[in-house]
Amino acid sequence: MPEASTPSQTVGPFFSIGLSWPDGPFAVPEGTPGALWLRGRVLDGAGDPVPDALVETWQADPDGRFDHPDDPRGGAERADGFRGFGRSATDADGRFAILLLKPGALPGPDGGRQAPHVDVSVFARGLLRRLVTRLYFPEEEAANAADPVLALLDDAARATLVATRTDDGYRFDIRLQGDGETAFLDV
Amino acid sequence: MPTNVGGGPSTSARELALTGYRRDDPADQPPQLFPDYVATRLRAPTRAPLTIPHGLTEVTGPLLGAGRVGPLDHDLTSQHAGEPLGQRIVVHGRVIDGDGRPVPNTLVEVWQANAAGRYAHDGDRHPAPLDPNFTGVGRCLTDGEGGYRFVTVKPGAYPWQNHDNAWRPAHIHLSLFGRAFAQRLITQLYFPGDPLFDQDPILNAIPDPKARARLISSFDPNETVPDWALAFRFDVVLRGRDATPLVD
Numbered sequence: 282m283p284e285a286s287t288p289s290q291t292v293g294p295f296f297s298i299g300l301s302w303p304d305g306p307f308a309v310p311e312g313t314p315g316a317l318w319l320r321g322r323v324l325d326g327a328g329d330p331v332p333d334a335l336v337e338t339w340q341a342d343p344d345g346r347f348d349h350p351d352d353p354r355g356g357a358e359r360a361d362g363f364r365g366f367g368r369s370a371t372d373a374d375g376r377f378a379i380l381l382l383k384p385g386a387l388p389g390p391d392g393g394r395q396a397p398h399v400d401v402s403v404f405a406r407g408l409l410r411r412l413v414t415r416l417y418f419p420e421e422e423a424a425n426a427a428d429p430v431l432a433l434l435d436d437a438a439r440a441t442l443v444a445t446r447t448d449d450g451y452r453f454d455i456r457l458q459g460d461g462e463t464a465f466l467d468v
Numbered sequence: 469m470p471t472n473v474g475g476g477p478s479t480s481a482r483e484l485a486l487t488g489y490r491r492d493d494p495a496d497q498p499p500q501l502f503p504d505y506v507a508t509r510l511r512a513p514t515r516a517p518l519t520i521p522h523g524l525t526e527v528t529g530p531l532l533g534a535g536r537v538g539p540l541d542h543d544l545t546s547q548h549a550g551e552p553l554g555q556r557i558v559v560h561g562r563v564i565d566g567d568g569r570p571v572p573n574t575l576v577e578v579w580q581a582n583a584a585g586r587y588a589h590d591g592d593r594h595p596a597p598l599d600p601n602f603t604g605v606g607r608c609l610t611d612g613e614g615g616y617r618f619v620t621v622k623p624g625a626y627p628w629q630n631h632d633n634a635w636r637p638a639h640i641h642l643s644l645f646g647r648a649f650a651q652r653l654i655t656q657l658y659f660p661g662d663p664l665f666d667q668d669p670i671l672n673a674i675p676d677p678k679a680r681a682r683l684i685s686s687f688d689p690n691e692t693v694p695d696w697a698l699a700f701r702f703d704v705v706l707r708g709r710d711a712t713p714l715v716d
Contacts, residue, residue: 299579
């Protein structure tokens with residue numbers, strides 16, 4: 282008889298005492314060749330910064346692999362210390378920053394391919410459950426046009442998931458509610 | 469510049485025979501907008517999330533913990549020169565999935581207020597005393613059976629500004645990774661017999677009373693340590709797998 286899942290509760294305003302790691306923002310060690318800063322702001326329904334959010338990222342490596350037993354393809358061993366997971370609390374201006382490598386494309390359902398993407402989780406006071414979204418890359422126009430998840434969104438929603446290029450990486454703002462509301466995903 | 473494609477040109481998700489995770493019953497989870505919990509009014513998205521099938525990113529996840537957990541990280545009473553004030557308790561349980569299978573070697577992170585109901589966080593302005601012998605942070609890895617065990621003191625209830633005379637019931641925050649991105653869970657555990665449940669919108673946001681009850685730990689007389697600590701049991705159920713692999 283399947284058991285029901287434990288319910289979610291908000292992370293609350295004081296999570297930084299428990300969930301801060303010195304190496305949290307480093308999905309890849311500093312100085313790794315090709316490392317990119319993913320920066321953005323989390324904003325609420327009034328357009329104000331959310332200074333107490335937690336942003337986490339999870340993604341494939343640049344070869345599109347996961348160092349995980351449920352990726353049956355193997356070949357994910359790397360020498361550069363890539364972890365695939367980043368965690369960053371927002372500051373007083375709602376800003377987060379995670380250092381990562383650009384992921385490779387992945388196989389998708391129906392024999393297609395998924396465009397390179399990063400799965401993003403957002404937790405905060407005032408969020409009773411995690412919010413999930415994805416970040417896509419602006420230079421991957423052809424791959425994005427064929428991506429099975431982006432295909433399910435209208436143009437305005439799709440645009441909220443494509444990052445913009447910056448000098449040292451990418452910019453990806455997360456608008457929780459209202460104007461320009463980020464498209465969130467139920468995984 | 470297009471990137472290299474991993475996995476070979478013909479490796480589809482169907483050929484990979486990935487298994488996704490079961491969706492939760494909505495009655496078992498809180499909604500995002502729950503106006504009685506005031507902070508949700510400006511933070512809950514207006515649009516329902518788009519349901520997407522599980523692919524490689526969702527069925528994998530960070531398997532962290534090795535090298536990240538020290539031998540005393542599970543014991544929140546032994547991190548300072550002296551012991552903290554308050555009722556010493558053991559909090560223990562198993563992390564399993566929806567099919568009852570243990571989730572071994574997974575990282576559990578916890579944080580809580582002290583026995584007076586004060587967090588060791590600059591943002592907590594509640595005028596209850598800080599305890600120099602208590603930070604309120606712990607972590608452990610579940611064992612081969614999914615078991616975990618923390619030693620701490622029972623946190624106090626604390627007032628917050630949500631509504632007039634609002635108090636959070638005593639609670640411990642838990643964060644779990646599980647095996648997959650789809651299983652990630654942050655929740656709170658509560659203590660049996662707390663008189664504050666009825667006025668708490670965070671707990672009451674969960675629609676089904678049976679689901680709410682899953683967040684209340686049980687007093688566990690078998691795990692009490694005579695002359696030393698009371699014990700409470702709290703099992704965590706993460707999402708179970710779908711019965712069949714993902715196919716077209």
